[in-house]
Each structure stands twice: as C-alpha cells, then as structure tokens.
Amino acid sequence: MATAVVTTERENYINSEYGIRSWLLTTDHKRIALLYLLSITFFFFIGGFFALLIRLELLTPAGDLVQADTYNKLFTMHGQIMVFFFLIPSIPAVLGNFLVPMMIGAKDLAFPRINLLSWYLYIFGGCMMLHCIVTGGVDTGWTFYTPFSTAFTNTKVIEAGLSIFIVGFSSILTGLNFVVSIHRMRAPGLTWSRLPLFLWSIYATSIIFLLGTPVLAITLLLLIFERAFHLGIFDPTRGGDPLLFQHLFWFYSHPAVYIMILPAMGVVSEIIPCFSRKRVFGYSFVAMSSIAIAVFGFLVWAHHMFVAGISLYSALFFSILSYLVAVPSAVKVFNWTATMYKGSISFSTPMLYALGFIGLFTIGGLTGLFLAALGFDVHVTDTYFVIAHFHYIMVGGAVMGYLGGLHFWWPKISGRMYPEAWGRLAAAIVFIGFNLTFFPQFILGYMGMPRRYWQYPPEFQVLNVFSTAGSTILAVGYLLPMIYMLWSLRYGKIAGDNPWGAAGLEWKTASPPPTFNFDETPEVTWEAYNYDEIPMPEEVSLER
Amino acid sequence: MSDSLIALEHPTELQHHFADMEQQKNTSTFGMWLFLGTEIMFFGGMFAAYLIYRRWYYNEFALGSRSINIWLGTINTMVLICSSLTVALGVRAAQMGKRKLLVTLLLITMVFGVAFLGIKGVEWYQKYEEHHVPGSSFNASDLVSVGQKYGIHINQAHSQIYFSLYFALTGLHALHMVVGLGIFTVLTYFAWKGKYTPEYHTPIEIGGLYWHFVDIVWIYLFPLLYLIDRKPFH
Numbered sequence: 129m130a131t132a133v134v135t136t137e138r139e140n141y142i143n144s145e146y147g148i149r150s151w152l153l154t155t156d157h158k159r160i161a162l163l164y165l166l167s168i169t170f171f172f173f174i175g176g177f178f179a180l181l182i183r184l185e186l187l188t189p190a191g192d193l194v195q196a197d198t199y200n201k202l203f204t205m206h207g208q209i210m211v212f213f214f215l216i217p218s219i220p221a222v223l224g225n226f227l228v229p230m231m232i233g234a235k236d237l238a239f240p241r242i243n244l245l246s247w248y249l250y251i252f253g254g255c256m257m258l259h260c261i262v263t264g265g266v267d268t269g270w271t272f273y274t275p276f277s278t279a280f281t282n283t284k285v286i287e288a289g290l291s292i293f294i295v296g297f298s299s300i301l302t303g304l305n306f307v308v309s310i311h312r313m314r315a316p317g318l319t320w321s322r323l324p325l326f327l328w329s330i331y332a333t334s335i336i337f338l339l340g341t342p343v344l345a346i347t348l349l350l351l352i353f354e355r356a357f358h359l360g361i362f363d364p365t366r367g368g369d370p371l372l373f374q375h376l377f378w379f380y381s382h383p384a385v386y387i388m389i390l391p392a393m394g395v396v397s398e399i400i401p402c403f404s405r406k407r408v409f410g411y412s413f414v415a416m417s418s419i420a421i422a423v424f425g426f427l428v429w430a431h432h433m434f435v436a437g438i439s440l441y442s443a444l445f446f447s448i449l450s451y452l453v454a455v456p457s458a459v460k461v462f463n464w465t466a467t468m469y470k471g472s473i474s475f476s477t478p479m480l481y482a483l484g485f486i487g488l489f490t491i492g493g494l495t496g497l498f499l500a501a502l503g504f505d506v507h508v509t510d511t512y513f514v515i516a517h518f519h520y521i522m523v524g525g526a527v528m529g530y531l532g533g534l535h536f537w538w539p540k541i542s543g544r545m546y547p548e549a550w551g552r553l554a555a556a557i558v559f560i561g562f563n564l565t566f567f568p569q570f571i572l573g574y575m576g577m578p579r580r581y582w583q584y585p586p587e588f589q590v591l592n593v594f595s596t597a598g599s600t601i602l603a604v605g606y607l608l609p610m611i612y613m614l615w616s617l618r619y620g621k622i623a624g625d626n627p628w629g630a631a632g633l634e635w636k637t638a639s640p641p642p643t644f645n646f647d648e649t650p651e652v653t654w655e656a657y658n659y660d661e662i663p664m665p666e667e668v669s670l671e672r
Numbered sequence: 673m674s675d676s677l678i679a680l681e682h683p684t685e686l687q688h689h690f691a692d693m694e695q696q697k698n699t700s701t702f703g704m705w706l707f708l709g710t711e712i713m714f715f716g717g718m719f720a721a722y723l724i725y726r727r728w729y730y731n732e733f734a735l736g737s738r739s740i741n742i743w744l745g746t747i748n749t750m751v752l753i754c755s756s757l758t759v760a761l762g763v764r765a766a767q768m769g770k771r772k773l774l775v776t777l778l779l780i781t782m783v784f785g786v787a788f789l790g791i792k793g794v795e796w797y798q799k800y801e802e803h804h805v806p807g808s809s810f811n812a813s814d815l816v817s818v819g820q821k822y823g824i825h826i827n828q829a830h831s832q833i834y835f836s837l838y839f840a841l842t843g844l845h846a847l848h849m850v851v852g853l854g855i856f857t858v859l860t861y862f863a864w865k866g867k868y869t870p871e872y873h874t875p876i877e878i879g880g881l882y883w884h885f886v887d888i889v890w891i892y893l894f895p896l897l898y899l900i901d902r903k904p905f906h
Contacts, residue, residue: 229689234689235688235689236688236689237689238689238699238703239703240687240689300710304703304706304707304710305703307706308699308702308703308706311702312695312698312699312702313689313690313695313699338706338709338710338713339709339710339713340713341710342710342711342713342714342716342717343713343714343716343717345714346714346715346716346717346718347717349840349844350717350718350721350840353836353840357806357807357836358806358807358808359806359807359832359833359836360806360829360832360833360836361721361725361833361836361837365829366829366830366832366833367728367729367827367829367830367833368833369724372720372721372724375720376717376720376721379717644688644689649691
C-alpha cells in the first residue's frame with residue numbers, strides 16, 4: 129500500500145511490543161481485552177456447537193440422534209458455557225476492558241495487574257470446565273438444582289461448580305476495577321453527568337458483579353460441600369431445604385440476566401445517537417434507568433420459583449416487583465426511539481444491530497411480563513415459552529448488542545474497517561436466523577411443549593423444523609463476522625481516528641490507540657453526545 | 673519526553689497510570705472497601721442459611737452451641753481484638769515513619785493471628801473427637817441424651833445442619849485469616865526493608881482494613897455460633 133510506505137505506522141498498543149510473553153504478561157487493558165475477545169469467542173463456538181446438536185436432535189420427534197442422558201448433558205453444558213463463559217464476560221470483559229479507561233480519559237484501569245489476574249482466573253476456570261466436558265460433563269441443567277445435583281446425579285457436579293466458582297472471582301475483580309476506575313480515574317472536566325451512557329450501564333453491571341457474584345460463590349461452595357460430605361443443608365430428607373438453594377442461586381442468577389443485558393443497552397445507547405446524529409434523548413433518564421434496573425434486579429429473583437412451592441404472598445410480592453423492572457427498561461426503549469425521531473439516520477452495520485436489539489429486546493421484555501403474571505406463568509413454566517423469552521433477551525438482546533458494539537469499535541480496536549456490505553449482510557442473516565429459530569418456540573411453549581426433553585409428540589414437529597432451520601442460518605450469521613473481521617485485519621481499509629464521526633473520548637485518539645491511550649490527559653469541556661457540533665463523515669452519510 | 677524526566681516528576685512508588693500519590697492512595701483504599709463489600713455478600717449467603725435454620729431447628733442449634741468450648745471461643749475473641757489494636761497502632765507507626773515499631777507491631781499481629789488459628793484447631797479437634805464433624809462419621813447421640821434429660825427432642829440430622837454451618841463459617845473465616853497472615857508476611861518484609869514512609873504506606877492501611885474486616889466477621893460469628901443459649905437448664 130502506497131500510504132503505508134510514505135508514512136511509517138505510528139506506535140500503538142498492538143505493535144509496541146512483540147512476542148507471546150508481551151501478551152501473556154501484559155497489563156495493558158486493551159491487550160487484555162483482546163485476550164478476552166479470543167477466549168470468549170472460543171467458548172462461544174463451543175457453546176454454539178452444543179446448541180446446534182440440541183437443535184439437530186429436536187429436528188425429529190423421536191430421540192434418535194443422541195441418548196437421553198447425552199441430551200441432558202448437552203443442554204446443561206450449552207447453558208453453563210454460554211452464561212458463565214460467554215455472555216457474562218462478553219461485553220464487560222471485551223468492550224468494557226477496552227473502552228472504560230479510554231472513555232474516562234485514563235491511561236489504564238485502576239488496577240492493571242488485577243485486571244490481568246482476572247483473565248487468568250477466567251482461563252483457569254475455563255480449562256477446568258473444558259476438562260469437565262471432555263471427561264463426562266454435567267447433566268443437572270445450568271441451574272444445579274438440588275437435591276438432584278447433590279444426591280442423585282453421578283456426573284461431575286463438583287468440578288463444574290468449582291470452575292464456575294473460579295470464573296465468578298474473575299467477574300468480581302473486573303467489576304471492582306470498573307467501579308473504582310469510574311469513580312477515581314476520570315479525566316478533568318468529565319463529570320458524572322457527562323459520562324457516556326455505556327459507562328453508566330457498565331457501572332450498573334459492575335455493582336451487580338460486586339453484590340451478586342459473591343452470593344453465587346458461596347452457594348456453589350455450599351453445593352460442593354453438600355455433595356462431597358452430605359451435610360444436609362439442601363437435602364430435604366435431612367431437614368435441609370432445596371428451596372433455600374433456589375433462593376440463593378437466583379439471588380445471583382436473576383441479576384446475572386441484567387449483567388448480560390445492561391452492557392448491551394449501553395452499547396446501543398452509544399450507537400443510536402451516533403448514527404442518528406442527535407444528542408441522546410433524556411440522557412439522565414437513560415443513565416438512571418441503568419441504575420434502577422440494577423437495583424430492581426436484586427428484588428425479583430423468586431419469580432423463577434412461582435411453581436416451586438413458595439407462599440402465595442411472596443409470589444404476589446415478587447410478581448409485582450417483576451413488573452416494576454419493565455419501567456426502566458421501557459424508559460430506555462422510548463428514549464432510544466425518541467433519539468431517532470427526526471434524526472438523520474444511516475443504516476450502517478452497528479446501527480442495524482442496534483435496531484435489531486430494540487425490536488428483539490422489546491419482544492423479550494414484553495414476554496417477560498407475561499411470565500411475571502402468576503396465572504400465565506403456571507401455564508408456561510418449564511416450557512419452550514420460557515426458552516424463547518430468555519433467548520430473545522440473551523441472544524436477541526445481549527449478543528446483538530455485543531456484535532453491534534464489536535462492529536462499532538472495530539476500527540478503534542484494529543485500526544481497520546470491516547467490509548461494510550458483508551457486515552450488513554451478516555446482520556440481516558443473524559436477525560432472520562434468530563427470529564426463525566426462536567419465534568416458533570413461543571408458540572411451541574404456549575402449546576405446551578416442555579423444555580429439557582429429548583423427544584416430543586409428532587404434532588410439534590413443523591415448528592421444531594422451522595427452529596432447527598433457523599439455527600443453522602443463525603450459525604452462518606455468526607461465522608461470517610468472524611471470517612471477515614479476521615480478513616479485515618490484513619486487507620481492511622485503514623480507519624481514521626474517527627470513521628463514524630462519533631462523540632466520546634475514545635474517538636479523539638489514534639486508531640489503534642497508543643499504549644497509554646492519549647498523548648496527553650484530555651480535558652473535557654463538552655456535554656456527552658454533542659452531535660450537533662460534529663460533522664458526519666461523508667462515507668457514513670452515503671449509507672443513508 | 674525522556675524517561676529520566678518522567679522519573680524526576682514521579683516518585684518511584686507512583687504507578688504510571690495515576691496522576692499523583694493522592695489519587696493512587698484514594699484509588700487503592702476505595703478498591704479495598706469495595707472488596708470488603710463483596711466479602712459481606714459472600715458471608716451473607718451463609719448468614720441467610722443460618723437465620724432460616726436457626727428459626728426452624730432452634731433446639732438443635734442451642735444444644736449444638738452449648739457443646740462448643742466457650743472458653744476457647746472467648747479467648748480467641750480477645751486474641752483477635754488485641755490483634756486489631758496492634759494493627760491500628762502499626763498504621764500509626766507507619767504514618768510517623770517509625771520503622772522498627774512498625775515491624776514489631778506487624779510481627780505481634782501475626783503472632784496473634786497464628787495463636788487464633790492454633791486455638792481454633794484445638795476447638796475443631798475437640799469437635800472431631802466428639803464425632804461432631806458433619807459427614808459419614810457424624811454422631812450427635814450425646815446431644816440427643818442431653819436433650820432427653822431436659823425433655824427437649826433433638827433430631828440428629830438437624831444437629832448436623834448446625835455443625836455444617838459452624839464448620840463452613842469458622843472454616844471460611846479461618847481461611848481468610850490464613851490469607852491475612854500471607855498478606856502480613858509480605859507487608860512485614862517490605863516494612864523491614866524500609867519501603868514504607870510517612871508519605872507512602874498505603875499497603876499497610878489497606879492490609880489493615882482487610883485484617884479489621886476479618887476481625888469484625890468473627891465478632892458476629894462468636895455470638896451467633898457460641899452464645900445461642902448458654903443460660904443454665906431449669
């Protein structure tokens with residue numbers, strides 16, 4: 129390339145040091161983000177592989193592809209890998225690690241070495257989980273419900289539990305780093321009311337990491353003790369209470385849903401103003417709704433237990449509180465749409481993902497209200513309705529947000545543009561494949577098809593065939609970005625410092641950024657999302 | 673910008689990504705406070721289990737509590753409170769730059785910590801000899817007969833739940849003590865090397881915070897586990 133010969137490439141975080149040691153011992157938040165990107169992509173495809181096997185088994189009513197026991201292991205390990213090794217670390221550990229210090233105008237996170245430690249904890253827990261899978265796996269469902277997990281199954285509950293316990297500490301340390309950095313490391317002039325909304329949602333997520341994950345840790349520890357020594361804490365035949373396990377488990381695992389969705393909401397809040405060329409509508413409402421979701425999220429856990437034998441009054445209480453979560457979620461959706469209203473919208477790839485997010489999250493959220501209603505919940509508990517609902521949140525919401533964010537910040541991360549046409553095509557394929565996979569499951573669940581069975585009555589087959597067909601399309605949609613992003617590392621168009629004409633401190637430095645992010649500490653004198661002051665680049669405006 | 677210029681501007685203890693020592697200190701301290709918050713949630717899960725089962729199985733909890741050696745528990749409480757005092761004095765010594773005093777106080781703290789673990793070990797061994805360790809050899813028939821004497825029905829399985837929580841809570845607390853001793857070994861080494869000055873002694877303060885927290889956990893564990901019902905039977 130002619131330009132590369134004329135101007136020698138300036139030093140950045142990727143080319144400042146070479147060799148495997150410089151990566152494995154790095155304390156640079158951007159390099160750690162890339163380490164996370166590689167490792168969670170690896171786990172994403174393993175978890176996705178299990179999902180494809182599940183869908184293939186369900187192609188026909190008879191249980192013919194795998195044994196019933198194997199099927200139990202497949203959905204268990206799909207869930208555990210996707211939840212603990214992909215979704216929870218996805219946006220926080222990759223985009224959060226990369227962006228939090230840059231968005232606050234700092235050189236690094238508050239505790240760079242602890243940041244590296246958290247990646248090693250993740251890898252250690254991940255290797256344990258892989259070992260567990262290779263040597264037999266677990267069949268309890270990702271929820272580890274007692275007393276099945278402690279007294280009946282003969283699969284590797286202890287090893288799986290320990291690996292998730294360890295990965296939990298990786299999340300705690302990441303959350304700790306974010307909260308401390310956002311409080312103490314902001315550049316001069318960057319007040320709380322000028323923070324990008326992505327940081328507000330990462331902040332809210334980190335609070336859940338800090339307050340929720342330790343409870344999961346102690347729950348898993350008690351589960352492991354119970355299984356190893358037969359203590360009786362969760363064993364009804366010895367006076368223990370399995371419901372206590374469910375309470376403790378969901379006290380973390382319901383807020384964990386917000387760990388997955390809040391960062392994606394943050395990503396969408398960045399993308400939409402940029403591609404609508406408008407200041408975000410109702411900044412403080414969007415910011416506070418993140419905090420509200422984190423707070424309410426801690427008060428609704430027992431809606432997972434409506435049919436587990438909790439009292440009617442506590443069920444009522446949790447039902448009403450679950451409805452309340454809809455308020456801040458709806459505030460966000462309304463504010464995003466209001467931001468787009470009369471904006472000059474361009475349909476670049478990140479924007480397509482953001483628009484897809486809004487639609488799918490809305491469906492997932494509204495069906496969540498169905499499930500919060502006691503009567504309807506009894507009808508559809510443990511059916512495919514629930515599966516469809518939470519996949520609309522976690523895949524339609526969180527994964528769409530993650531992919532949108534990855535495309536949006538890819539020029540900053542790699543210094544290159546991904547091929548825009550392929551990007552849009554992949555976004556469309558993901559959207560179509562996703563809906564084809566999961567929408568039929570709403571109907572299946574409503575008709576009464578239960579989850580976690582390897583065979584089903586023949587009258588459910590048509591919808592299951594739709595769903596399986598959709599899942600293969602979805603798989604193509606996920607493989608495409610991986611291929612063209614790798615391609616773009618070498619052949620992609622060189623991205624400027626700010627190819628989208630986006631607001632935010634991370635766009636005010638080079639792409640890829642230098643090791644210490646900014647040549648000199650920036651001083652912030654403007655409000656967030658001051659799009660009326662930033663001209664739209666010509667290339668983006670062509671995509672309208 | 674040459675490296676020497678940076679070295680002139682920055683004290684050696686200042687990490688590259690902080691603007692000044694003040695920011696570094698505030699950041700580290702805040703980080704430790706947050707970490708202690710997560711620790712409260714960690715123990716909180718077990719306290720929740722304790723609360724529920726104590727309400728359900730009060731008699732078993734009360735008799736189990738009586739069977740633990742109260743003198744060992746009381747002495748250990750005093751040992752830990754004294755160790756908190758020496759930690760606090762140590763922070764003061766660091767602030768005033770008294771190196772020898774700091775090293776001595778850190779060492780005394782660690783002696784208290786080891787003494788605590790030793791006494792705890794004796795207490796656990798007594799439980800082991802009485803077959804009160806949950807698991808296959810658990811046997812609380814002694815508590816059943818004590819209960820019979822006073823007309824209280826004791827279910828051995830429920831006693832096992834009490835002792836499970838006793839061992840889980842004291843065991844995890846002891847694990848935190850071991851971690852604390854590890855931290856203090858490092859702190860003592862660097863204090864002896866003269867690393868801490870009146871200007872820079874954040875690690876001492878942060879290590880101290882952790883130590884005080886582990887003490888406070890014990891202050892809750894002691895009444896909850898040892899003092900459920902110690903009044904004489906009628």
